[in-house]
Amino acid sequence: MAQSGRLDHFTGEPKVKPACVLDYNKKMGAVDRADMISFVDCQKKWYKKLFFHLLDTAVLNAYTVHRKLSEERMPYKDFRLKLVKELIQEHPLPRRSTGGRPCVNTPLRLTGRHFPSFVPPTEAQGQSTRRHCRVCLYTTRRKRERKLTRYMCSSCDTALCPAPCFEEFHTLKNY
Ligand SMILES: [Zn+2]
Ligand SMILES: [Zn+2]
Incomplete structure (x- = not known):
């Protein structure tokens, strides 16, 4: 763990984060492609931020591969939306039963x-x-x-x- 150079909002103590996270943040600043990711960057806790950033990086990587392999020129935003829809279709939340059987895996x-x-x-x-x-x-x-x-x-x-x-x-x- 290393000092992040910021103070904790509540305790006033210096904030510490894992050195790899600080290092990562410092290096990431230079990568402009990662800007595409930032619009979903709304989490506060560093580990949540890291998790969602890695998730978004995986999505961006998938998009890059998709662009390479497919003829279809799909904007990144549309790709994300399509991915979300397909994931919901494949893995729906189990609905609370309203009498009938719970509806799982319904396209x-x-x-x-x-x-x-x-x-x-x-x-x-x-x-x-x-x-x-x-x-x-x-x-x-x-x-x-x-x-x-x-x-x-x-x-x-x-x-x-x-x-x-x-x-x-x-x-x-x-x-
Ligand atoms: Zn239809
Ligand atoms: Zn037909």
Whole structure:
């Protein structure tokens, strides 16, 4: 442990922190990429700060790898949001039971409100822009096919045939 050069707010005594933390803070200042991380830096205790910083570093590393491996150019903020959504889907908090069985491991597409909308027009295809239906493409229940559709669920950002795929996608865990 080493003196941090600050005084404790309550006791007025010099604050001590692990030397590695002080060292880390000093060196981190030079790394501008880490600025991307700072917007979630709202914790006060040094160990919490360190934990969240390491967590954020892991997310930033994942983003860097994702950029390398994927064609998709996704802004960092969108990547974080998508990651949060996927983590919630994979590891939902066990809900307090309201009579039925607790709902564990329910993908977001099976909860909430979903309405069909038109696939947004592109310059090339205009109003008749179509995308491949996800259920037809990845179904495990019938023969897979590449089927184009004008309809999508905008909450899920997923193109779907209005029937039966729209319903199947939102009601079956394995469609
Ligand atoms: Zn379909
Ligand atoms: Zn949906």
